[in-house]
Amino acid sequence: MSDIPAPFEGLYDDRHLVWDRFIRVFHWALVASVTTALVSGFLLDASWIRLHLMSGSFAVALVSTRIVWGFTGPTYARFSQFFPSAEQVVSHLRAGTSHARHIGHNPLGALMVFALLLLIIALGLTGVAVLGSGLKTGPLAAFLSAAQGPFWTELHELAGFALLGLVVLHVAGVIIESRRSRENLARAMATGRKEKRDGDLVAPPKPAHLMLAVLLISGLEIGAVVTINALSQRPLTLPPVGTIAQVYGDECTACHMAYHPSTRPAVSWQLMMNRLSDHFGEDASLPEGTRTEITSWLVQHAAGSTDSKPAMLWAGLQETTPMALPDTSIWQALHASIDDDRFKRRAIYSRSNCIACHKDAETGWFSPFQISIPKEPSQ
Known part of the structure; x- marks a missing residue:
């Protein structure tokens, strides 16, 4: 399967064509996508989650096509x-520098290939589980609870560290093997060709089944998209803020945004609603009937009764006097990367004005996909 124009074939008579176009494009595209996913996952904050998701998804799609090509290429x-x-692995290790040169992957290189492919698939699956549990979005959102989020997040991070370790080992292996064999393997992956030498282990040629590969890859990708979209449409339930005849909205949002009941545990709401005469320095007293109605609704839909990550984070909030969310250690840890000057911007005004940066704050989801920190308006 030559990919060199006929007039130039003679220039490569002394070289094996090893890596076809697909393998070369796949390899370098995977390098770019995995690098982007690792950098955005380990070094960048939550506002880069779209880039992390896109690069990770692209890496999984590449691996899926590579698996098909592994049977049809x-x-x-x-x-x-x-x-x-x-036996081949042991023999390769024992032979040291005396073993014959493999034109394709040697046994250790082959193990690395399979380990990388499997680990990227595992990262994709655990990433979907993180989205479904911790962020309550994606195809598994309706099947996983927020309480499972820490488990899947930790597993995803461990897989990420494992991938980083394999990448380092892979690069080291390429450098060592390039020096041992006196051949630039990275360049070979770019040109697709290796120098012909006596004693090379050359495999019997097999043809590529391009049309079959295209059909299988197309069916796989279309099936994945349809399945993901169908599962992602399954409804999730959080109580809407305005379900008590607008009482909560009319009374509480007169002074601030409508904080979702899932952002505090029941005891915290009861404590706050029992001390409205001193509501963070203001007198927010309500008629007893109104206060009782709002309190009952807040308690019913408080953090302990709601399946979301914010609800899980604040379910254990304990206080003797009402505490503003920005004063809690959880809130401060989540916003540690944001400097104080940003909260002083007129577009934000207050640390308690969650909706300025979280467009879905009043729904209680606080999805990282809905984060947008406003800039200071021009003079």
């Missing part, structure tokens, strides 16, 4: 050509 793309046995 040409000689050195086939998994059957380089899938190593335990």
